[in-house]
Amino acid sequence: MSDNSYDTDLRLFLDGAWQAGEGRDTAPVINPATGNTLAELPLATAADLDTALAAADRGFRTWRDTDVNRRAAILHKAAALMRERTEAIATLMTREQGKVIAESRSEVTASAQLFDYYAEEAKRAYGRVLVRPTGQRSMVLPQPVGPVAAFSPWNFPLYLMAKKVAPALAAGCSVIAKPAEETPGCTSALMRCLADAGLPGDAAQLVFGVPDQVSRHLIGSDVIRHISFTGSVPVGKHLLKLAAEGVKRTTMELGGHAPVLIFADCDLDATLDKVVPQKFRNAGQVCVSPTRFYVEEPIYEAFVKGFAERTAKVRTGDGMDSANAMGPLANTRRPDAIEALVRDAAAKGARIAAGGEREGNQGFFFKPTLLADVPLEADIMNSEPFGPVAVTRPFHDMEEAIEQANRLPYGLAAFAFTESGRRANILGDAIEAGMVGINTFAIGGADTPFGGVKLSGFGSEGGPEGLAAYQVTKAVHQA
Known part of the structure; x- marks a missing residue:
């Protein structure tokens, strides 16, 4: 058309x-x-x-x-x-x-x-x-x-x-x-x-x-x-x-900078099948987009590998083509901003596991991107990317995961994946966000309050x- x-x-x-x-x-x-x-x-x-x-x-x-x-x-x-x-x-x-x-x-x-x-x-x-x-x-x-x-x-x-x-x-x-x-x-x-x-x-x-x-x-x-x-x-x-x-x-x-806590007891393949499509929905231009993935050490490398494999299969192009899973960024400012964040992270030691660059010679496209081992001092770990970039880091225990989830002055949405009911209850109480999704990204609806805390x-x-x-x-x- x-x-x-x-x-x-x-x-x-x-x-x-x-x-x-x-x-x-x-x-x-x-x-x-x-x-x-x-x-x-x-x-x-x-x-x-x-x-x-x-x-x-x-x-x-x-x-x-x-x-x-x-x-x-x-x-x-x-x-x-x-x-x-x-x-x-x-x-x-x-x-x-x-x-x-x-x-x-x-x-x-x-x-x-x-x-x-x-x-x-x-x-x-x-x-x-x-x-x-x-x-x-x-x-x-x-x-x-x-x-x-x-x-x-x-x-x-x-x-x-x-x-x-x-x-x-x-x-x-x-x-x-x-x-x-x-x-x-x-x-x-x-x-x-x-x-x-x-x-x-x-x-x-x-x-x-x-x-x-x-x-x-x-x-x-x-x-x-x-x-x-x-x-x-x-x-x-x-x-x-x-x-x-x-x-x-x-x-x-x-807006926010949504953390996602991935625990070793989750169903890894099922979790990846949920998180990857959510990350690249609307090319990541979502205020509650899952962005900072903190993954428990025993499954960290498997998570990165599975995320990268799925990311490489995300087809991008004109949104009017129903075969495409992700469209362009919304305006000419966004690819420039995303490119700068990715370059900064790579310069500070992050590993580009998938994507990492613009795509095509027309429009405002950027490849779906996964960054691994991202240091805390990277700009993208502290500023909302608002684009198709996921960042990952390992964590050792739940206390560290909660500390990292609450580290930033943002508190709109947060997510966690675990099969432990007790852990889910603790996370729901401890994470500083207006909305918390446990094993789900379905946190919005006509009958659901949507809002944040802190900045x-x-x-x-x-x-x-x-x-x-x-x-x-x-x-x-x-x-």
């Missing part, structure tokens, strides 16, 4: 109207598999952002008073439309982000599940009544926080936008969504599903623009009451400083906790 299959009609969604052109600056949208320009994306002006803010302010007052069953029906309808349009949305995602088409289809399905889940979860925001003397009442009421500014990244463009928009709308908030400029087609398709489902035009806005300008403008407005951000630690810190000026509530998911941020998306993020607590006392 050629790049001509990409929908070039990219627009902003402001106060119920799709808008483009009219003298706005534009930015190119690039196909990472070819390096070719797919389309030009209009960027919001200051006036556009003011329009979005005014609509969100007005929309909040009407949307919060909309019957919860009506809100739920709209969210369910949006989910149904997403499923009907799965192939079109998935194609847009693969064209502009690079992931293989099967992963894009799964992302559309998971995003629809979020809207269905929160459509029903909104009906369970009960609050509580306190025990008081006869004739008196004290109630604790969850209420929507207000207009929300939601900033989502390019690695899971649809799902991470849905994780913010679905619970915010379910709670009764209005939303201004600012997805990544690299992936505007699939996120625009999500907004079209909401509009076609009957969502009022002032309840949700979609803007693209120069990120720093958009964030300063939106967060600096008195209209915005909550900021939800998924992205890097430096940008998260910057947005937190902006939010602090207005004492605004925030949800921050700031990985705070607050949760998913589950009842995700709805609570968009609510404030009000106590009403009546005598």
Whole structure:
């Protein structure tokens, strides 16, 4: 399929109207598999952002008073439309982000599940009544926080936008969504599903623009009451400083550097069959991607050998080809960053067991890579690679493994593989992470809180906790 299959009609969604052109600056949208320009994306002006803010302010007052069953029906309808349009949305995602088409289809399905889940979860925001003397009442009421500014990244463009928009709308908030400029087609398709489902035009806005300008403008407005951000630690810190000026509530998911503890009692072949596909899912551009593999000494060399053999068989190429298991990196910055990390590790003594270099003469491809015996001083052992590179080191005992897992200031996700129930319990308690998977990578879902600790941020998306993020607590006392 050629790049001509990409929908070039990219627009902003402001106060119920799709808008483009009219003298706005534009930015190119690039196909990472070819390096070719797919389309030009209009960027919001200051006036556009003011329009979005005014609509969100007005929309909040009407949307919060909309019957919860009506809100739920709209969210369910949006989910149904997403499923009907799965192939079109998935194609847009693969064209502009690079992931293989099967992963894009799964992302559309998971995003629809979020809207269905929160459509029903909104009906369970009960609050509580306190025990008081006869004739008196004290109630604790969850209420929507207000207009929300939601900033989502390019690695899971649809799902991470849905994780913010679905619970915010379910709670009764209005939303201004600012997805990544690299992936505007699939996120625009999500907004079209909401509009076609009957969502009022002032309840949700979609803007693209120069990120720093958009964030300063939106967060600096008195209209915005909550900021939800998924992205890097430096940008998260910057947005937190902006939010602090207005004492605004925030949800921050700031990435991680997930450790994986492999114990000698695991089923080695079965474990390798799980970890290798997970490592190279979305070309390793996953905030919970298993990255630092600490392997118990008796099975270390066998683990490295098995991992390298499986890595060499991972077929890479254009994500639209269903025969490929891994697509390109999402933008021109990523191969440069990965190459620098691999070279640094090799210079400091790491062994390249598989991959280790770019691939092809077009697009942003990097071979699936395994580094063994990586010293702790290597940059890649301390900075999140966000790419198709796994690093390995042996460990002697569980205490050392836990110490290494907790060594970094990140704490989003961690994983361990062991057949010992007692050890599993200890690891679940001792590892400093917002999510821990024991013998599984299935740590996310519509009903599951997703979030980290330490520099990985705070607050949760998913589950009842995700709805609570968009609510404030009000106590009403009546005598």
